[in-house]
Amino acid sequence: MTEVQLLQTIGLSVLGLGGAILLFVKARFVRVVAFVSIVLGGFTLVALSIPQMASLPPAVEKFDVTSIQDKKELASIGQKIFFGKAQCALCHTIGTGEGRCPDLKGVGAKLTRGFLYESLTQPQAYIYKDYEHVGQPKFFPAKMPYINKKPIALSNNEILAVIAFLQNMSGEEVTIELSEIEAPGPASTARKGEL
Numbered sequence: 001m002t003e004v005q006l007l008q009t010i011g012l013s014v015l016g017l018g019g020a021i022l023l024f025v026k027a028r029f030v031r032v033v034a035f036v037s038i039v040l041g042g043f044t045l046v047a048l049s050i051p052q053m054a055s056l057p058p059a060v061e062k063f064d065v066t067s068i069q070d071k072k073e074l075a076s077i078g079q080k081i082f083f084g085k086a087q088c089a090l091c092h093t094i095g096t097g098e099g100r101c102p103d104l105k106g107v108g109a110k111l112t113r114g115f116l117y118e119s120l121t122q123p124q125a126y127i128y129k130d131y132e133h134v135g136q137p138k139f140f141p142a143k144m145p146y147i148n149k150k151p152i153a154l155s156n157n158e159i160l161a162v163i164a165f166l167q168n169m170s171g172e173e174v175t176i177e178l179s180e181i182e183a184p185g186p187a188s189t190a191r192k193g194e195l
């Protein structure tokens with residue numbers, strides 16, 4: 001029995017007991033107590049019927065370099081990073097229309113790999129503006145963050161995986177080679193918390 005079910009059972013028994021007392025006991029004080037417990041039990045049951053949602057921080061994606069078999073897998077890791085750790089979807093949509101930021105549908109076909117990398121790591125080098133309206137293009141209300149710096153701070157492997165995802169979801173060939181993904185080598189190359 002889960003915690004909620006246990007509490008619901010207790011609430012129901014309090015309600016039932018209160019009801020029974022109201023039906024069979026004549027003493028006024030006891031009846032008042034029973035009435036109060038029915039009201040409180042009722043409130044408790046209503047409160048417990050509201051679905052509970054624990055808000056947890058985004059799951060930490062394990063980037064197990066050795067387990068990646070092919071580019072599709074790299075792209076699917078990139079997808080998890082895109083929607084999870086990197087929080088790209090907070091700003092960007094994919095195919096559902098531009099909001100605060102450019103929609104990324106087909107961006108892997110529109111931009112070259114180098115340009116994609118630059119968009120993520122030097123977002124201010126080339127600013128893509130909002131053209132989806134009549135008149136002069138204007139800045140988007142939000143600002144593209146540096147993906148390789150804090151707070152998002154993706155490792156190079158993770159950035160490559162995200163690029164693989166952007167290319168893959170645009171129907172393009174993934175041009176990230178698996179050999180480019182650095183293995184977690186000796187302490188010198190693998191910085192703490194990166195891989």
Ligand code: HEC
Pocket residue numbers: 082086087088089090091092100101102104107110111116119120123124126127128129140141142143144145147162
């Ligand atoms: C705080 C909101 C925000 C977040 C988070 C964000 N972006 Fe952006 N992004 C923007 C804005 C605004 C632009 C357009 C302005 C510019 O080019 O800097 C942009 C531009 C881009 C572009 C270039 C689009 C084009 O058509 O030229 C790419 C690619 C991109 N973002 C990918 C990503 C990825 C991948 C992530 C997650 C790792 C991400 N963004 C996270 C706001 C955001």
